[in-house]
Amino acid sequence: MGEVSFSYQQFGIEIGHLESTSFSGILQSYSNSKIAILTDENTHKHCLDFLITGFQGLNSAEIIVVPALEESKDLDICVYILETLSEAGFGRKDLLINLGGGMITDLGGFVASIYKRGMPFIQIPTSLLAMVDASIGSKTGINFMGLKNQLGTFSSARNTYIDKKWLQTLPTCQWNNGFAEILKNALIADEKFWTTLMEISNLKEQLNDSVIQKAIDIKCEIVRQDPKELGLRKILNFGHTIGHALESYYFNSKMPLSHGHAVAIGILVESEISLIKLGLPKFEFEQIKKVILKNYSLQIPDDYLAIWQLMQHDKKNDLGKVKMSLLSRIGSCAFDQIVDLEEFKMAFEKSVELIR
Ligand SMILES: NC(=O)c1ccc[n+]([C@@H]2O[C@H](COP(=O)([O-])OP(=O)(O)OC[C@H]3O[C@@H](n4cnc5c(N)ncnc54)[C@H](O)[C@@H]3O)[C@@H](O)[C@H]2O)c1
Numbered sequence: 150m151g152e153v154s155f156s157y158q159q160f161g162i163e164i165g166h167l168e169s170t171s172f173s174g175i176l177q178s179y180s181n182s183k184i185a186i187l188t189d190e191n192t193h194k195h196c197l198d199f200l201i202t203g204f205q206g207l208n209s210a211e212i213i214v215v216p217a218l219e220e221s222k223d224l225d226i227c228v229y230i231l232e233t234l235s236e237a238g239f240g241r242k243d244l245l246i247n248l249g250g251g252m253i254t255d256l257g258g259f260v261a262s263i264y265k266r267g268m269p270f271i272q273i274p275t276s277l278l279a280m281v282d283a284s285i286g287s288k289t290g291i292n293f294m295g296l297k298n299q300l301g302t303f304s305s306a307r308n309t310y311i312d313k314k315w316l317q318t319l320p321t322c323q324w325n326n327g328f329a330e331i332l333k334n335a336l337i338a339d340e341k342f343w344t345t346l347m348e349i350s351n352l353k354e355q356l357n358d359s360v361i362q363k364a365i366d367i368k369c370e371i372v373r374q375d376p377k378e379l380g381l382r383k384i385l386n387f388g389h390t391i392g393h394a395l396e397s398y399y400f401n402s403k404m405p406l407s408h409g410h411a412v413a414i415g416i417l418v419e420s421e422i423s424l425i426k427l428g429l430p431k432f433e434f435e436q437i438k439k440v441i442l443k444n445y446s447l448q449i450p451d452d453y454l455a456i457w458q459l460m461q462h463d464k465k466n467d468l469g470k471v472k473m474s475l476l477s478r479i480g481s482c483a484f485d486q487i488v489d490l491e492e493f494k495m496a497f498e499k500s501v502e503l504i505r
């Protein structure tokens with residue numbers, strides 16, 4: 150998509166030390182309002198203290214804690230949060246701050262978007278994945294009937310603050326989780342960025358602000374052009390048709406597979422399909438394979454039909470056809486590509502061989 154010229158700042162996103170951003174000013178503007186902070190058990194333990202001690206306006210905030218599990222993106226938990234807000238007398242002009250990974254930013258964003266027809270919310274993503282992906286782009290949502298993100302809204306955060314300090318307590322596997330989305334953004338939109346990412350051998354040491362910023366910029370530019378995912382935005386779903394199906398597969402069988410790891414496998418299989426269908430050059434496929442196998446220990450089931458069945462629920466599908474976003478080159482992605490069972494099976498089985 151060429152040089153990215155749009156700036157993420159136009160989406161209310163600020164990158165850098167939270168203390169140096171507009172956050173305290175925003176809190177001042179809510180000094181006569183109620184403020185709630187939504188955390189999970191881990192961000193409650195590792196991140197909340199800093200926030201409360203660092204910012205005066207938060208001393209009396211209502212703290213809401215939910216279990217640190219993907220299963221918390223659930224209707225029952227929404228009801229619990231809505232009841233808490235309601236019982237504490239929150240109005241539609243009060244503020245919800247979501248402090249956590251993508252689970253929290255999705256869940257809190259969703260609750261805020263429906264409470265009294267929408268209350269303002271601020272995203273403070275604390276995982277790498279939430280920083281570069283989940284907390285930006287205005288999609289909120291929860292899982293429903295064993296399927297990912299089946300209920301949701303498009304709803305914009307008032308502000309989003311990206312501060313790398315939170316990553317100090319993030320477990321190593323969660324770094325790789327977020328890195329999958331960064332890889333994906335490079336693959337769909339920016340070959341030069343991909344070349345930079347290929348050089349990374351130690352994520353924790355080499356992941357600097359400019360990498361995070363570039364990944365965010367790519368997403369923001371795509372979202373700016375197509376906020377409601379009518380066309381172009383679907384390219385952000387590269388790796389996700391299969392990724393989401395794998396996530397649902399393991400979610401239902403109660404074996405954990407993080408979103409990023411599922412997307413990493415999805416990137417591998419969908420690159421294999423891109424090779425067959427869109428002529429992705431073999432040497433580029435080999436680069437993708439090398440990077441994925443280097444950064445991820447992957448799990449994949451033998452049961453391609455179960456995955457195909459789950460793919461039938463993908464939101465990009467149309468008229469009963471499975472549609473994917475696929476690469477024609479690294480840096481160039483086409484959406485609405487119809488993939489049939491034979492093509493899927495061939496690519497999936499090749500990936501099973503690679504991974505096993
Ligand atoms: N809305 C979107 O556009 C979008 C995009 C991508 C992903 N998502 C969603 O995001 C979710 C995945 O996000 P995630 O990977 O951040 O998962 P997560 O929120 O479950 O976080 C992963 C783990 O890291 C912990 N954690 C987070 N920050 C921490 C910190 N600073 N220190 C210690 N532990 C910390 C969490 O407690 C959790 O155990 C999925 O539900 C996915 O569907 C949404």
Ligand SMILES: [Zn+2]
Nearest residue numbers: 282330408412
């Ligand atoms: Zn994703």
